Amino acid sequence: MTEATQTDGARVNRLRAGLKRRYAREQRFRAYGLLAIAVAVGFLLLLLGRIVEQGHTAFYSHAMTAPVYMDPPRIDRAYPQGTNFEQLVAEQQLRRLGIVDDAQGTKASAMRGLFSSELKFIAAERIARQPGLVGQTVTLSAPLSDDADLYLKGEISKDTPAEQRRLSDEQIAWIDRMDAGGQIAARFNTGLFTRGDSTEPELAGVLGAVIGSALMLLVTALIAIPLGVGAAVYLEEFAPRNRLTDLIEVNINNLAAVPSIIYGLLGLALFINWMHLPRASPLVGGLVLALMALPTIIIATRSSLKAVPPSIREAALAMGASKTQTVFQHTLPLAMPGVMTGAIISMAHALGETAPLLLIGMVSFVPGLPHSLVEPTGALPSLVYIWENASERAFHERTAAAILVLLAFMIVMNAAAIVLRRRFERRW
Structure with missing residues (x-):
C-alpha cells in the first residue's frame, strides 16, 4: 500500500512538473509574440516619425509681402508678361533696405534670387486685370525661393561654410532684416495641393x-x-x-x-x-x-x-x-x-x-x-x-x-x- 501511494505521488509530481513546463512555454510564447509586435510597432513608428519629421515643413511656406511701385516706363501695358517684375521688386527692396547696388547690378541679382519666379506671374496677372495700377504703388505677396524658405525653416544654417550653401552671407542678412521688418510670414502651403509638378520646388504640387x-x-x-x-x-x-x-x-x-x-x-x-x-x-x-x-x-x-x-x-x-x-x-x-x-x-x-x-x-x-x-x-x-x-x-x-x-x-x-x-x- 505504501509503495502504491509513493508511486501515485511520483506520478502526480511528474504531471505537475510537466504542466508547469507547458505553462512556462506558453507564457514564453506569448512574451515572444508581444515582443515581436512591440518591435514591429516600434519600427513602424520610427519610420512614420522620420517621414513626418522630414515632411511636415512642406505643408507651410514663407511669402514676402512688399509695396511695389509700378514704374510706367518699365511696364508694358499691352504685354505685362514681358516685364521684368523680379528686377523691379529687387531694386526697390534694396532701396528700402538702404543698400546701394553696384554698376553691374550684382546685389539686385542676389536679391532676385530670394524670390520665386511666381512673383512675375502674380504681378503680370494683376496688371493684366487692372491696367490702371500702372503708376501706382501695389502691395504684392509672393513665395520666397526654395533656398530662402529652407533657411527660414532652419534647414539651412548660417553656421555652415558659405561654399557649402547656396545662400550667401549677404542674402541671409537681407532675409533676417526683411523677416524682422514683418515683410515675411509663414502660411499654409495650399500650392502643394492645388498645383502640378514643377521644376521649382516652391511651386511644385501633388x-x-x-x-x-x-x-x-x-x-x-x-x-x-x-x-x-x-x-x-x-x-x-x-x-x-x-x-x-x-x-x-x-x-x-x-x-x-x-x-x-x-x-x-x-x-x-x-x-x-x-x-x-x-x-x-x-x-x-x-x-x-x-x-x-x-x-x-x-x-x-x-x-x-x-x-x-x-x-x-x-x-x-x-x-x-x-x-x-x-x-x-x-x-x-x-x-x-x-x-x-x-x-x-x-x-x-x-x-x-x-x-x-x-x-x-x-x-x-x-x-x-x-x-x-x-x-x-x-x-x-x-x-x-x-x-x-x-x-x-x-x-x-x-x-x-x-x-x-x-x-x-x-x-x-x-x-x-x-x-x-x-x-x-x-x-x-
Missing part, C-alpha cells in the same frame, strides 16, 4: 499626380473588379473540377506572387510596343495595374464564396431555384462584404505600386494637370521617386509630404474596407 492616380485607379477598377469577380464566381461555382481548372487555379495563385516589375515589362511589351497605346498615360497605367490586381481579387472573392455555408445553396436549390439564381441571388450577395474588402485592398495595393509605372514611362517630368485618359501624366508613387532623385534640397521635404499624402489615401481605403466588412458581414 495635384497632377493625385488626378493621374485617380484616373489609373478608375481604369483599374472598371477592368479588374468585374473580370476578377466574374472569374472567381465561375471557378468556384460553375467550373468542373478537372486538370484544366486545377492548372488555372495554380497559375492564379502564382500570379499573385509575381513581382510587380514583371507586370510593368508585360505592359511595356503588350500595351505600348504592340498595341501602340500612349506612353505614360492613365489608360496604360490602369491596364497594367488591372493585370496585377486581378489575382488578388479572384483569390479574395473565391475565399468569400467558400465562406458562405453550403446550407444556403442547398436551401435555395430545394426551393426550386436554378444554379444561376442560387449563385447570383443568394450566395454572391452574402459574400459581397468579402468581395468588396478584397477589391478595395487590391486597389490600395495598386495605388502604391511604383515599379510598373516606371517601366511604362511615368518617370518623366509632366507639368500641368491631366484632362483625359490618354494624356501623359504622373502618379503619386512615381512623383515620390522623381522628387527624391531631384538635386534641389527642397524637393526632399516635398518627397516626404507626398509620401504622407499617399499614406493618407491608402489608410482611408483600408479603413473603408474594414468598415464595409464589419458593417455587412454575417457570422454563421
Whole structure:
C-alpha cells in the first residue's frame, strides 16, 4: 500500500512538473509574440516619425509681402508678361533696405534670387486685370525661393561654410532684416495641393499626380473588379473540377506572387510596343495595374464564396431555384462584404505600386494637370521617386509630404474596407 501511494505521488509530481513546463512555454510564447509586435510597432513608428519629421515643413511656406511701385516706363501695358517684375521688386527692396547696388547690378541679382519666379506671374496677372495700377504703388505677396524658405525653416544654417550653401552671407542678412521688418510670414502651403509638378520646388504640387492616380485607379477598377469577380464566381461555382481548372487555379495563385516589375515589362511589351497605346498615360497605367490586381481579387472573392455555408445553396436549390439564381441571388450577395474588402485592398495595393509605372514611362517630368485618359501624366508613387532623385534640397521635404499624402489615401481605403466588412458581414 505504501509503495502504491509513493508511486501515485511520483506520478502526480511528474504531471505537475510537466504542466508547469507547458505553462512556462506558453507564457514564453506569448512574451515572444508581444515582443515581436512591440518591435514591429516600434519600427513602424520610427519610420512614420522620420517621414513626418522630414515632411511636415512642406505643408507651410514663407511669402514676402512688399509695396511695389509700378514704374510706367518699365511696364508694358499691352504685354505685362514681358516685364521684368523680379528686377523691379529687387531694386526697390534694396532701396528700402538702404543698400546701394553696384554698376553691374550684382546685389539686385542676389536679391532676385530670394524670390520665386511666381512673383512675375502674380504681378503680370494683376496688371493684366487692372491696367490702371500702372503708376501706382501695389502691395504684392509672393513665395520666397526654395533656398530662402529652407533657411527660414532652419534647414539651412548660417553656421555652415558659405561654399557649402547656396545662400550667401549677404542674402541671409537681407532675409533676417526683411523677416524682422514683418515683410515675411509663414502660411499654409495650399500650392502643394492645388498645383502640378514643377521644376521649382516652391511651386511644385501633388495635384497632377493625385488626378493621374485617380484616373489609373478608375481604369483599374472598371477592368479588374468585374473580370476578377466574374472569374472567381465561375471557378468556384460553375467550373468542373478537372486538370484544366486545377492548372488555372495554380497559375492564379502564382500570379499573385509575381513581382510587380514583371507586370510593368508585360505592359511595356503588350500595351505600348504592340498595341501602340500612349506612353505614360492613365489608360496604360490602369491596364497594367488591372493585370496585377486581378489575382488578388479572384483569390479574395473565391475565399468569400467558400465562406458562405453550403446550407444556403442547398436551401435555395430545394426551393426550386436554378444554379444561376442560387449563385447570383443568394450566395454572391452574402459574400459581397468579402468581395468588396478584397477589391478595395487590391486597389490600395495598386495605388502604391511604383515599379510598373516606371517601366511604362511615368518617370518623366509632366507639368500641368491631366484632362483625359490618354494624356501623359504622373502618379503619386512615381512623383515620390522623381522628387527624391531631384538635386534641389527642397524637393526632399516635398518627397516626404507626398509620401504622407499617399499614406493618407491608402489608410482611408483600408479603413473603408474594414468598415464595409464589419458593417455587412454575417457570422454563421
